[in-house]
Amino acid sequence: MSSAPGVWLASFVTLGLYSFLWRENRCYRLVEHLYVGISVAHLGVMGYFNVREMAVRPLLAGSWEMLVPILLGCLLYARWFGPVAYLSRLSVAFVMGVTSGVVVTGAMKANFLDQIAATMKPVTSVSDLVFVLCTIAALSYFLFTKKVCAVVKPVAEMGRWTLMVAFGSAFGYTVMSRISLFTGRLQFLFGEWIKIIK
Numbered sequence: 001m002s003s004a005p006g007v008w009l010a011s012f013v014t015l016g017l018y019s020f021l022w023r024e025n026r027c028y029r030l031v032e033h034l035y036v037g038i039s040v041a042h043l044g045v046m047g048y049f050n051v052r053e054m055a056v057r058p059l060l061a062g063s064w065e066m067l068v069p070i071l072l073g074c075l076l077y078a079r080w081f082g083p084v085a086y087l088s089r090l091s092v093a094f095v096m097g098v099t100s101g102v103v104v105t106g107a108m109k110a111n112f113l114d115q116i117a118a119t120m121k122p123v124t125s126v127s128d129l130v131f132v133l134c135t136i137a138a139l140s141y142f143l144f145t146k147k148v149c150a151v152v153k154p155v156a157e158m159g160r161w162t163l164m165v166a167f168g169s170a171f172g173y174t175v176m177s178r179i180s181l182f183t184g185r186l187q188f189l190f191g192e193w194i195k196i197i198k
Contacts, residue, residue: 002193011193014185134162 002008016031055073059066072091079088115135123129140152141159190197 001195007193011189014189018185134158138162138166 013031013034016027019025020028051073055066055070059070072094075087075091077088079085119132119135121128123132137155137159139159141156141163143152143156187197
């Protein structure tokens, strides 16, 4: 067995978390509270250093434009002061607007424009042909404007199967990633802690 205190602590935390599979118990609750406490502490420390490095130091160096984000950040706390609580809406509106702009443009490119560009590539192999046909079939499954005719019905059925295969592969990838995390924990427990495997 290992003699390092860090390995013993990590093993205790791992076993404490997995003890939830048996039932909820005190060991699991202790590890859960420890995890939440460490996460909040890390968030607080990172927040302090981010404010110091990205706002206070540039302001002290003469970058007066940093007053705007500092003021907007301070206005977020106005909601706890009754008469001026409405001022926090300015900061929330700014954050929501910027976040929406960044997310929408990124999502449009990744989920929409790149998909259209991938479908419009020249068909040079069988996999390209299958990709284009499955895309058309999946899109035809969502044709709700007209009654499904005899020509569209088999294509829409193929689109349904295409969607099921896509969702199944996404679910399988999720399960495999969780199993790989579990395998890593088992390798740590039996390799570094108990040392019965290499």
